[in-house]
Amino acid sequence: MTDRFLEILAAALPGLRLTTDATDLEAHRRDETAYLEPPLPLAVAFPASTAEVAGIVRLAAAHRVPLVPRGAGTSLSGGSIAVEGGLTVSLMRMNRILEIDEENRVVVVQPGVINADLKKAVAAHGLLYAPDPASYETCTIGGNLATNSGGLCCVKYGVTRDAVLGLEVVLADGAVIRTGGRNVKDVAGYDLASLFVGSMGTLGIVTEATLRLIPMPAPKQTLLAFFPSIEASGQAVAGIVRDGVQPCTLELMDAFTIRAVNAAYTLGLDEDAAAMLLVESDLPGAAAAEELDRAERACVAAGSGLLVRARDAAEADLLRQGRRMAHYALEEMGVSRMEDVVVPRSRVPDLLRAIHEIGERREIRIGVFGHAGDGNLHPSFVFDREDPTGAARLREAQDDLYRAVLALGGSVSGEHGIGVVKKAWLEATRGADAVRAMRAIKTALDPLGILNPGKML
Numbered sequence: 001m002t003d004r005f006l007e008i009l010a011a012a013l014p015g016l017r018l019t020t021d022a023t024d025l026e027a028h029r030r031d032e033t034a035y036l037e038p039p040l041p042l043a044v045a046f047p048a049s050t051a052e053v054a055g056i057v058r059l060a061a062a063h064r065v066p067l068v069p070r071g072a073g074t075s076l077s078g079g080s081i082a083v084e085g086g087l088t089v090s091l092m093r094m095n096r097i098l099e100i101d102e103e104n105r106v107v108v109v110q111p112g113v114i115n116a117d118l119k120k121a122v123a124a125h126g127l128l129y130a131p132d133p134a135s136y137e138t139c140t141i142g143g144n145l146a147t148n149s150g151g152l153c154c155v156k157y158g159v160t161r162d163a164v165l166g167l168e169v170v171l172a173d174g175a176v177i178r179t180g181g182r183n184v185k186d187v188a189g190y191d192l193a194s195l196f197v198g199s200m201g202t203l204g205i206v207t208e209a210t211l212r213l214i215p216m217p218a219p220k221q222t223l224l225a226f227f228p229s230i231e232a233s234g235q236a237v238a239g240i241v242r243d244g245v246q247p248c249t250l251e252l253m254d255a256f257t258i259r260a261v262n263a264a265y266t267l268g269l270d271e272d273a274a275a276m277l278l279v280e281s282d283l284p285g286a287a288a289a290e291e292l293d294r295a296e297r298a299c300v301a302a303g304s305g306l307l308v309r310a311r312d313a314a315e316a317d318l319l320r321q322g323r324r325m326a327h328y329a330l331e332e333m334g335v336s337r338m339e340d341v342v343v344p345r346s347r348v349p350d351l352l353r354a355i356h357e358i359g360e361r362r363e364i365r366i367g368v369f370g371h372a373g374d375g376n377l378h379p380s381f382v383f384d385r386e387d388p389t390g391a392a393r394l395r396e397a398q399d400d401l402y403r404a405v406l407a408l409g410g411s412v413s414g415e416h417g418i419g420v421v422k423k424a425w426l427e428a429t430r431g432a433d434a435v436r437a438m439r440a441i442k443t444a445l446d447p448l449g450i451l452n453p454g455k456m457l
Helices: 002-012 022-027 049-062 115-123 140-148 192-196 230-242 255-265 286-302 313-324 326-331 345-362 391-409 423-430 432-445
Strands: 017-019 043-044 067-070 087-090 096-102 106-109 164-170 174-178 205-212 220-229 251-254 274-283 306-309 335-338 364-371 376-383
Touching: 002 017, 002 049, 017 174, 022 043, 049 067, 049 087, 067 174, 067 205, 067 274, 106 115, 115 140, 140 205, 164 192, 174 192, 174 423, 220 230, 220 286, 220 313, 230 251, 230 274, 230 286, 230 345, 251 255, 251 313, 255 274, 255 313, 255 326, 255 364, 274 313, 286 306, 313 326, 326 335, 326 364, 326 376, 335 391, 345 364, 345 376, 345 391, 376 391, 391 423, 423 432
Parallel strands: 043 087, 067 087
Antiparallel strands: 017 043, 096 106, 106 205, 164 174, 164 205, 220 274, 220 306, 251 274, 251 364, 335 376, 364 376
């Protein structure tokens, strides 16, 4: 039956690139959630247009074939891994920036556009696309939409959903709808665009997005503050927020992560410190220096003994890149499993304390970094590759972490999504009735359950 489906698909869409090559199947089996072992996909399709995506979906519905939408495969929660007997639909060929509308400050793009390429293209017009995941040089806009990605600038500019004005979506029956558009204000009917953002391809396949742009801010001014304890850095974050300072970047790295980044990239960060904050302002001129002065006072009040300001844009870029590469630096220290949790910003000190206690109790190293300014941290559990008990202690530590986060009023996912990794914790996070409502929406929009089955719910 599956062979027959592929024959029909190839005949119905003769221009569609469709492959069952073993190398291609293996390349589209996993995402960046490296420890998962998904099956090989049935085949991989590379549509080049909305019409081809719609045709694929209609035939898949008729033959009850599961579909897995996929971008660059940088998901960290198993959101784009293959499913048994499923067709993986790669949207990487749909990679055109269709229009940059300077007058309305919007850009219209296909889902396969790389985040960094979009930033570069709109920057030439003096505009900024704000969402900036750490993987911005490789991740796609479609993947960002699927997971509602965050990034280093979320503390000021919000997550991907905050930049979305409208979407074109192929539904589970092959129908194509448009939600929103170029209007800044539009409250006609349900907010379907926000529903599809973060749904990880379980409700529809996004084939076009109309995204909000902002005027290009001034070059960033950068401050590094080092602390004698991890709790002190958390107190500084709380102080910065409490004092009304709104930097464009407020990032944290603990001592273990600092050492890993130094070892991998030779940045010369202070390895005697227990933690470090990266604070940046993109206000114009003297206003940026004043904003960093206010942040600096909060850091000193929390116990910072060493403060450093970047001398120029090149040095600032280097320091920022060190934070972006923290995940990869920790992978050099052993088997590393990065987490993604979020708590109210005032509870960041409590979360940092809880993470430290979990590491001691489970006898596992934990490198902590992340977006401290919006309460979203990435504790990364690290154990030796030859450690036979490491995986078991990791699972225990993860459960401890999720329980601690929920007790602090937080969520088990801040920006990576639920995927397959955190399905068991969705009900504990949202409640049984909320999950029941989610299932009802899924059933209404995908009654056959063919869109990315087994993910989220």
